[in-house]
Amino acid sequence: MIQEKVEILWNREVSPTYFSMGLTCDAQYKDAMPGQFIMIRLEGLSLPLLRRPFSICRQIFGQDGGFKGIELLYKVVGDGTAKLSRATAGDIANLLGPLGNTFTVPETVENIFFVGGGIGVAPMVFLAEALKAKQRDLSSCTLFLGGRTGDDILYAELFSDLGMKVCLTTDDGSKGEHCLVTEPVERAIQEEKPGLICTCGPHPMLKSVADIAQKYNVPCQISTETIMACGMGACLGCAVESRRQSERFLHVCKDGPVFDAEELKL
Numbered sequence: 620m621i622q623e624k625v626e627i628l629w630n631r632e633v634s635p636t637y638f639s640m641g642l643t644c645d646a647q648y649k650d651a652m653p654g655q656f657i658m659i660r661l662e663g664l665s666l667p668l669l670r671r672p673f674s675i676c677r678q679i680f681g682q683d684g685g686f687k688g689i690e691l692l693y694k695v696v697g698d699g700t701a702k703l704s705r706a707t708a709g710d711i712a713n714l715l716g717p718l719g720n721t722f723t724v725p726e727t728v729e730n731i732f733f734v735g736g737g738i739g740v741a742p743m744v745f746l747a748e749a750l751k752a753k754q755r756d757l758s759s760c761t762l763f764l765g766g767r768t769g770d771d772i773l774y775a776e777l778f779s780d781l782g783m784k785v786c787l788t789t790d791d792g793s794k795g796e797h798c799l800v801t802e803p804v805e806r807a808i809q810e811e812k813p814g815l816i817c818t819c820g821p822h823p824m825l826k827s828v829a830d831i832a833q834k835y836n837v838p839c840q841i842s843t844e845t846i847m848a849c850g851m852g853a854c855l856g857c858a859v860e861s862r863r864q865s866e867r868f869l870h871v872c873k874d875g876p877v878f879d880a881e882e883l884k885l
């Protein structure tokens with residue numbers, strides 16, 4: 620983990636209220652793993668005082684193959700993200716990371732379901748690209764991505780470019796199937812049980828996916844989000860209820876953000 624001042628390479632709106640930000644960063648991010656996150660705040664602003672957590676969405680490599688930095692994908696939801704959205708290339712940010720644990724995909728597992736809700740697609744992109752970089756054949760894997768409207772469906776084409784099947788849903792029917800993302804997930808499990816489900820998204824979606832995984836006895840790893848003040852295990856503000864005998868609470872920043880669905884009381 621390193622704390623550093625980094626340069627913003629780009630910051631552009633990719634869909635209404637959603638932004639992609641490229642950042643230079645230390646070479647140790649070359650070894651970052653899918654599921655890990657960073658804490659960021661802009662330099663020179665008095666507020667917000669605290670850094671905000673974001674998943675690493677992609678690693679950026681130059682044409683010569685050299686490591687250049689990381690990409691974040693974020694949604695503007697409040698003051699911190701609104702300020703972030705106004706940053707421009709060349710601005711300096713204060714970055715802490717890489718933080719947290721990672722998705723763990725055993726080498727023999729095939730037919731993986733990636734289930735994303737809205738901005739929850741961000742760590743799924745990193746996971747798919749990291750598996751592809753390890754020469755994994757992703758043609759048996761499926762991305763299920765849901766959003767409220769078509770504007771909430773981001774980066775789906777990256778997954779098809781990697782050879783994955785893609786299934787889209789929206790709550791208003793403006794893109795893909797007109798239903799919750801969990802509907803095609805359950806249908807697909809009934810047709811053929813996946814080897815693993817990896818998921819990230821809003822809490823109700825995570826709970827439904829975890830319930831479905833338990834019902835069909837499929838291993839499921841979920842990337843959770845909580846409000847985070849420090850990102851390093853110091854403030855204990857990111858506690859989630861655990862099912863472990865030994866610990867009543869787990870902390871998303873140091874025990875997660877990725878958990879076996881069975882470990883948490885969702």
Ligand SMILES: Cc1cc2nc3c(=O)[nH]c(=O)nc-3n(C[C@H](O)[C@H](O)[C@H](O)COP(=O)(O)OP(=O)(O)OC[C@H]3O[C@@H](n4cnc5c(N)ncnc54)[C@H](O)[C@@H]3O)c2cc1C
Nearest residue numbers: 671672673674692693694696697698699700741844845846
């Ligand atoms: C490990 C981790 C990874 C994340 N990855 C991403 C990502 O890749 N892209 C992205 O857009 N967001 C991500 N988030 C959520 C992001 O950190 C928050 O949206 C951001 O901190 C909000 O800051 P703000 O100052 O704009 O909003 P605030 O003014 O702090 O809050 C605005 C509203 O959003 C709610 N909120 C704030 N943080 C969260 C949260 N973590 N979960 C649910 N609701 C929240 C608040 O309760 C409030 O209602 C991640 C969070 C965690 C913990």
Ligand code: FES
Nearest residue numbers: 850852854855872
């Ligand atoms: S955010 Fe402070 S302990 Fe997790």
